[in-house]
Amino acid sequence: xxxxxxxxxxxxxxxxxxxxxxxxxxxxxxxxxxxxxxxxxxxxxxxxxxxxxxxxxxxxxxxxxxxxxxxxxxxxxxxxxxxxxxxxxxx
Amino acid sequence: xxxxxxxxxxxxxxxxxxxxxxxxxxxxxxxxxxxxxxxxxxxxxxxxxxxxxxxxxxxxxxxxxxxxxxxxxxxxxxxxxxxxxxxxxxxxxxxxxxxxxxxxxxxxxxxxxxxxxxxxxxxxxxxxxxxxxxxxxxxxxxxxxxxxx
Numbered sequence: 114x115x116x117x118x119x120x121x122x123x124x125x126x127x128x129x130x131x132x133x134x135x136x137x138x139x140x141x142x143x144x145x146x147x148x149x150x151x152x153x154x155x156x157x158x159x160x161x162x163x164x165x166x167x168x169x170x171x172x173x174x175x176x177x178x179x180x181x182x183x184x185x186x187x188x189x190x191x192x193x194x195x196x197x198x199x200x201x202x203x204x
Numbered sequence: 205x206x207x208x209x210x211x212x213x214x215x216x217x218x219x220x221x222x223x224x225x226x227x228x229x230x231x232x233x234x235x236x237x238x239x240x241x242x243x244x245x246x247x248x249x250x251x252x253x254x255x256x257x258x259x260x261x262x263x264x265x266x267x268x269x270x271x272x273x274x275x276x277x278x279x280x281x282x283x284x285x286x287x288x289x290x291x292x293x294x295x296x297x298x299x300x301x302x303x304x305x306x307x308x309x310x311x312x313x314x315x316x317x318x319x320x321x322x323x324x325x326x327x328x329x330x331x332x333x334x335x336x337x338x339x340x341x342x343x344x345x346x347x348x349x350x351x352x353x
Contacts, residue, residue, distance in 0.1 A: 126311040129265060130255050162260045162322050168315030200270055 247272030
């Protein structure tokens with residue numbers, strides 16, 4: 114199954130604003146994407162609460178996983194989003 | 205998490221006319237315990253305009269912008285319950301957890317809160333809490349679990 118592992122780039126971690134931006138992007142993906150930290154249980158990337166519960170800080174490596182048509186493209190896009198500093202964009 | 209949660213900042217029978225009113229009250233609870241300067245409340249409103257802090261299960265987590273961090277005296281939480289519900293851009297919010305954080309310590313705190321909300325029974329208990337002790341038990345218990353992980 115296609116996977117991508119990426120370090121969280123947002124200065125304050127994958128919390129409220131960066132998490133929301135990521136979750137909204139994951140919800141729009143054509144495939145079901147999961148996210149996990151290390152070997153912990155994968156959770157749905159489109160679930161705000163599940164993503165917050167990861168407690169990922171800046172530099173925490175997270176792994177995205179998806180299967181099906183468009184999975185690779187969706188994972189590339191979401192991994193690129195996670196690597197960015199989403200706190201720095203706008204307010 | 206419990207030492208971040210001052211019992212004076214837990215208010216369980218609040219009323220708000222709208223979302224911004226609820227955010228103001230949630231922020232003022234942080235001001236009242238000296239955790240933030242009054243200006244922090246304005247940055248909480250600005251944050252909400254930028255992106256909704258609704259997280260699901262009837263709970264929103266208003267907090268300031270990065271620029272508001274200088275107005276934080278110490279990390280703290282406030283928990284306000286609005287039994288009548290508050291319209292939050294189409295969602296109904298019953299509980300607002302106000303967050304004051306200087307560093308990234310609140311990521312763990314948010315993770316702990318999210319764990320509570322992912323548990324249906326605990327989420328309902330939080331939404332229906334009428335005693336501050338219930339809130340402290342729900343949110344305070346997580347700290348011990350966290351330190352074990």
